[in-house]
Amino acid sequence: MQRYEAAYSDRPEQVRAAAWLADRVGADARVLDVGCGSGVPTARQLVDAGVRVVGIDISPAMIAAAAAAVPEAELHTCSILDxxxxxxxxxxxxxxxxxxxxxxIEQALTVLHEAVQPGGYLLLSMVEADLDNAPVKFLDTDVRVSGYPCGALERVVEQAGFDILDTRVVSYMPATQPADLETHLYVFAQRRVPR
Structure with missing residues (x-):
């Protein structure tokens, strides 16, 4: 957890995206933080803006860290798939x-479509990559990851019942070395309102 936070502690685009959401939903809105991690920066930022945050993460250690950093949030150890x-x-x-x-991911987007009320917002970020459950080494740990090229990610979000409002493509260099320049995709979407 500490190595991840050291490598990815400075994510100005993520902070801007959360501020965008807080402005749209307003104080006392309910927002789900999927993979809330330690609660910093997003859950803390949203709570500070008056938003009621429900955070979920599969890691009990991350949930414990989030409980310490954002005691105002409602936190659960679970997968988005459940x-x-x-x-x-x-x-x-x-x-x-x-x-x-x-x-x-497609299943998770279906869950998020059900979780967010019509007209509600979904903000999603991923590293741009054409991968499906591929093995990679991440911070000296073997993990499996998936990703999409930008247009493909937008299509998957749209197929789940969301309209794309904006997509931001950002170059990002993790703080720990050695590191490769990453391309981060931030998708801003809104659940379609039935006509």
Whole structure:
């Protein structure tokens, strides 16, 4: 956890995206933070803006860290694939879905479509890559990750029932060395309102 936070502690685009969401949903809105990690920066930022945050993460250690950093948030140790709560004004999934296969990402987007009420927002970020459950070494740990080229990610989000409002493509260099320049995709979407 500490190595990850050292490498990815400075994510100005993520902070800007969360501020965008907080402005749209307003104080007292309910937002789901998928893969909330330690709660910093996103859950803390949203709570400070008056948003009621429900954070989920598969790691009990991350949930414990988030409970210490953001005691105002409601936190649960679970996977997005097992989540069933609904009625959220928005949801964020910043770099949390990339640990799933593409089939599971599509399933997670279906869960998020159900979780977010019509007209609510979804903010999703991923590293741009054409991968499906591929083995990679991440911070000296073997993991499996998935990703999409930009247009393909937008199509998957749209197929889940969201309209794309904006997509931002950002170059990012992790703080730890050696590191490779990454391309981060931030998708801003809104659940379609039935006509």
């Amino acid at each position: 989540f069933s709560e609904t009625g959220f004004d928005g949801a964020v999934a910043f770099f949390s879905l990339l640990m799933l296969s593409r089939a599971e």
